[in-house]
Amino acid sequence: xxxxxxxxISSQIKAEIKEEVEQxxxxxxxxxxxxxxxxxxxxxxxxxxxxxxxxxxxIGFTSTLLRFEPDITEAALLEAVQSLNNDPDVDGFIVQLPxxxxxxxxxxxxxxxxxxxxxxxxxxxxxxxxxxxxSYISATPFGILEMLIRAKIETNGxxxxxxxxxxxxxxxxxxxxxxxxxxxxxxxxITHSKTQNLKEICQTADILIVxxxxxxxxxxxxxxxxxxxxxxxxxxxxxxxxxxxxSIRGDVNFNDVAPKTSxxxxxxxxxxxxxxxxxxxxxxxxxxxxxxx
Numbered sequence: 001x002x003x004x005x006x007x008x009i010s011s012q013i014k015a016e017i018k019e020e021v022e023q024x025x026x027x028x029x030x031x032x033x034x035x036x037x038x039x040x041x042x043x044x045x046x047x048x049x050x051x052x053x054x055x056x057x058x059i060g061f062t063s064t065l066l067r068f069e070p071d072i073t074e075a076a077l078l079e080a081v082q083s084l085n086n087d088p089d090v091d092g093f094i095v096q097l098p099x100x101x102x103x104x105x106x107x108x109x110x111x112x113x114x115x116x117x118x119x120x121x122x123x124x125x126x127x128x129x130x131x132x133x134x135s136y137i138s139a140t141p142f143g144i145l146e147m148l149i150r151a152k153i154e155t156n157g158x159x160x161x162x163x164x165x166x167x168x169x170x171x172x173x174x175x176x177x178x179x180x181x182x183x184x185x186x187x188x189x190i191t192h193s194k195t196q197n198l199k200e201i202c203q204t205a206d207i208l209i210v211x212x213x214x215x216x217x218x219x220x221x222x223x224x225x226x227x228x229x230x231x232x233x234x235x236x237x238x239x240x241x242x243x244x245x246x247s248i249r250g251d252v253n254f255n256d257v258a259p260k261t262s263x264x265x266x267x268x269x270x271x272x273x274x275x276x277x278x279x280x281x282x283x284x285x286x287x288x289x290x291x292x293x
Contacts, residue, residue, distance in 0.1 A: 001258050004147050004230070004265045006273040013146065013277040017284060018059040024288070025060070032287035033062040034118065034279070035084055035093035039077065039103070040070035044236075045096045052094075055276050061283065064090070074103045078111050085113040092118030092286040094279065097168075115292035118282035121168065130175055134291050136282045141172045143274025144209065144230055148183040151263060153207075153228055160186035161202055163218070163251070164211035169232050173209055198222075215249040220256045229257060229264045232271050 025031055034056055038049050049065065056063035066080060077099075084093045093116055099105050109117075114124040120138035128135035137145075148155060160177045164170035174190040177183065186207065191198055193212075202208055202222040210218050211232035223229060233251025250267030258264050265271055285291055 001261050002151070002263050004151055004263050004270060006143075006147070006265060006270040009147060009150055010143075010273040010277050012150075013274075014055065014059050014280065017277075017280055021060040021284065024284075030089075030091075030287060031060065031062050032284050033064070033089055033091050034283045035064040035066065035087075035090045037066045037068070037077070037080060037084075037093065037095045039068045039072060039096070039099055042098065045098075049096055052276055052279060055280060059280060061280070062089075070100050072100075072103075074107065077103060077108060081108060081111045085111075085116060090116065092116045092283040094119045116286060118279055118286055120172075120278075120282065126167070126172070129172060132179060136285065136291060137176070137278065138168060138172045139278030139282065140169050140211075140232060140271060140275045141176055142278030142281065143271055143276075144173065144232070145176060145183050146277065147230070147265070147271070147274060148228075153183070153263060155183040155207065156185040158186050158206035159204055160188045160207040160209065161205035162188065162190045162209045162211070163192070163198070163202070164213070164232070165190055165192045166211060169211040170209075173211070177207070177209075210251040212251045214251055216251070216253040218252040218257060220253070220260055223257050223260050225260050226262045227260065229261045230271065231265050231267050234267055234272055 036049050036052060038045060053063045053065060084090050095108055097105060109121045112122055114122045117125055118136055120136040125135045129137055162170050162174050170190060174188050177186040178188045189201055191201055199222050203224050205227055207228045209230045213233055215235040215237050229252055231250035231252040235249050236246040237249045239247040248268045
């Protein structure tokens with residue numbers, strides 16, 4: 001078993017981006033600018049956005065955080081989105097999810113200018129990705145692809161099983177892993193909560209990508225010997241032994257599953273750190289007008 005160390009890989013990627021940014025600015029380029037909209041005080045969202053801002057500072061980006069109370073109206077939030085769309089200094093921005101229940105997430109996400117949609121959630125970017133055209137790839141799938149590339153994991157002809165069909169992870173991963181390029185050329189099975197014989201399907205996977213949102217759901221009897229296991233899940237689980245009162249767990253029971261795998265991601269310290277690298281990469285592409293001229 002080899003660990004796919006998100007901390008080490010993400011540090012390497014950020015160092016590479018930082019060097020490119022320095023060269024870009026030295027050549028007369030504008031300092032890349034990433035903005036974030038945060039609604040409410042969700043603990044996980046606060047932590048994630050803070051990490052993004054910290055990463056921007058590390059690699060030489062400008063960052064802006066717009067905070068709003070949880071009772072903001074949808075109309076007011078859409079005005080804030082439009083303001084960022086129209087700001088020539090902002091290269092890309094994200095609207096941190098989840099949003100309060102009175103706001104329709106799809107309405108807000110579709111209001112983001114596709115050229116500034118560095119999360120890769122807009123239907124235009126998703127559609128371009130599906131057709132193999134230049135686009136912003138959703139940050140988490142991007143991070144997973146980078147892990148596979150840097151570990152030189154063979155994907156050609158392999159059976160990839162994805163658990164979860166979310167528009168953020170499961171759906172784009174299923175499309176990306178079957179593309180006629182590397183990483184890709186897999187035979188892909190996408191599964192979800194209504195899938196019958198889920199365990200038996202997972203047992204056939206050479207590459208198992210788990211994005212279900214159920215802590216420690218996947219146990220050793222779901223995994224075949226030598227499989228590559230990518231755990232996207234991250235949940236807070238009550239833990240009296242911790243000062244915080246909780247532990248962070250993935251969707252995979254790591255201690256149970258790891259001995260059977262060839263490669264596996266830890267939680268924390270795996271895919272989550274790679275997601276930020278995807279966001280930074282997309283923002284730099286936006287600054288350089290690589291996707292939208």
